[in-house]
Amino acid sequence: MDDVDLDAIRAAAGRIAGHAVRTPLLNAPTLDAAFGRRIYVKAECLQRTGSFKFRGAYNTLCQIDGDVVAYSSGNHAQGVAHAAQLLGKRATIVMPSDAPAVKVANTRGYGAEVVLYDRAGESREEIGERLVSERGLTLVRPYDDVRVIAGQGTCGLEIADDLPEDVTEVIVCCGGGGLTSGVALALEVRATVIPAEPEGFDDVARSLRAGARQTNDAATGSLCDAILTPSPGEITFPIMARLCAPGLVVTDAEALRAMALAWQHLRIVLEPGGAAALAAGLFHHDGDVAVVASGGNVDAQVFREALSDL
Template identity: 45%
Template sequence: MPTRAGVLEAAEKIATILPPTPLLPVTIGEVQSWVKAEVLQPVGAFKIRGAWHRLTALDADERAAGVVAVSSGNHAQGVAWAAKRLGIRATIVMPHDAPQVKLDATKALGAEIVLYQRPGEDRDAVAAGIIAERGGTLVHAFGDPWVIEGQGSAGIEITAQLGREPTRILACCGGGGLTAGLVLACPDAQVHPVEPVGWDMVGQAMRSGDIVSAAPDAPKTICDALQPLATKLVNLAVLMNHAAPGLVVSDDEVRAAQRFAFSQLRLVVEPGGAAALAAALAGKVALDGHTVIMLTGGNTDPASFAATLASS
C-alpha cells in the first residue's frame, strides 16, 4: 500500500531533479485561489512524478528487463522520460486514437509504442501479454503504489509553497492516482476528484464502496486523458472515507476552462488537464484563499486547441 512516508520520499527524490512547478494566484468570481501549473513539467504533465519514483525504485535486474506501461499519452511520456534518463527500455501501450502530439512526443523520448483499439481492447490485457512474452515490470498509470506516492509529491510542494496545508484541492481524475497521492500528502485537505460526465468511475466507486466500470455506451469526451474503464482497489482503499465527494464536468465546461487558462494565466492546458479548473469556474464547489486547483497536463495538438479558443 502507498503511504505518506512514501510520498515524502518521492518528494525528496523529485526535488533533486526537478524544480517545483509554479503555484499561481487565480481569481474566480470574488475569490483568489491558486493553480498548480503541472503543465510546465518537462513532459507537460504531472505524470513525470509517479514515473520517476517508480522507475528509481527498480533494482538492477528489473531495470535490465525493462518496463511496460499503459497510457493515453501523459503517463507514457513520464515513463519514457524517466526510462531514457535511467537507461531503461520502455514499451508503452497506447490507444490508437491518442492525440498525435502525445504519440510523437512519446516516440521521440525513445519508447516503443504498441497501439490498441479503444473501445474494443483491454489495454491492461495487452500489457500483460507483452510482459508474458518479453518480461519486464508493469508501471501502471494509476494503480501502482509507487506511482501514487510519486503523484502525491505535488501536494508536498503545494504545502511548502502555501506555507500551510491547503483547505481544498481540486484534482483532474482518471483512475485516481493523483487524487490518492494528494490525499496522502495533504490529509487535512478536502481533495475532490474531478471527472468527465459519464466517466466518473472514481466518484461512483467512492460512493458505492466498490469498483465501478464504465458503461459500454459511455458518452464521448474530449478529455482523452481521463477515460480509464475503472479505478483499482489500491486507489479505492486510499480514497474511501478520506477523499471529498467527486465532481463531474461537461465538455463545454472543460473548453471554457481551457480558454480561461489561456486568457487569464497564459497557459496552454489540454482538456483532461483543465477538468479541475472547469469545476471551479462552474461553481461546483466553494473556493477560498487556500484552495488549490490542479492544472495537470498541457499536451494538446495545435489544431484542436485553436478550435477551442475560437469557440465560445
C-alpha cells in the same frame, strides 16, 4: 491501512529531486476578480513531459531493474518514456490508436517503442501482460502501484508548502486515482481533496457515493482522454474513500472554457483532461480553492477550439 503513506511520499520527493520540476502554484488577480474568490492553480502542465505523470514514473523506474512496459493514452506514456530515457532503460508503451497525435509523437520522441491498439476492441492490459511474458519486461501501471501513487503525491507536498493556510480545499483531475489519492495522502492534515471527472466517465464520483468501485460503460466519448479510465484502482479507491470529499463532474464544454480562461489569465496551456479540476473549481464550487492543472499535452486543433470564444 493504506499501502502507501506520507513517509513513502517524502521518500519519493527525495528520489525525484533535481529531476522533476517543482511547479508553481499560480494565482491571477483578474481570474479571482471575475469569479469573486481566490483560485490557485498548481501548474503541472509545466512539469517534464507536460504532466504530473513524470513524478510517479521516475519514482517507480528508480526502483526497477531492467526495461519496462506501460499502457497509457499519452501522459503516463510520456512520463515513463522520458524517465526510462534518463535512467538508461528501454520503454515499450501500449497506446490507443485514437490517442492525440502529439502524445504519440512525443512518446516516440523520448525514445520509446509505441505499440498501438484499438481502445474499443482490444485490452491494453492483455497486451501489456503479453509483452511482459514475451520480453521479460516490468509493467509500470498508470495508477495502481504504490510507487506511482507516492510519486504523484509529491505534488501535494508542494501544494502544502505554497498554499495559503486559510485555503483548505484542493480539486484534482481524476482518472484511476493515482494523483488524487497521492495528493490526498500528502494533504491529509492540511486540506480536503475533491476529485474532478468528465461527464459520462464519473466512476470515482459514483464509487464514492456507493462505497464500492463502479465502472464506466464506455471507453471513449469525451475530449478529456487523459482521465478516461474504466474504474478506480484497487489501491487508489480505498484511499480516496477514506480521505476525499464527493467528486465533481464537468462537461467537455466546461473543460474547454477552463482551458481558455487558463490561457487568458495565467498564460498556461492545458489539455481538456488537465483542465477538469479548474473547470470544477470555476463552475461547480463556491469559495476559495486550489486546483491541479494536471497536464498540457493538447493537439493544436483542440486548443484552437478552446480559444475560439475568447
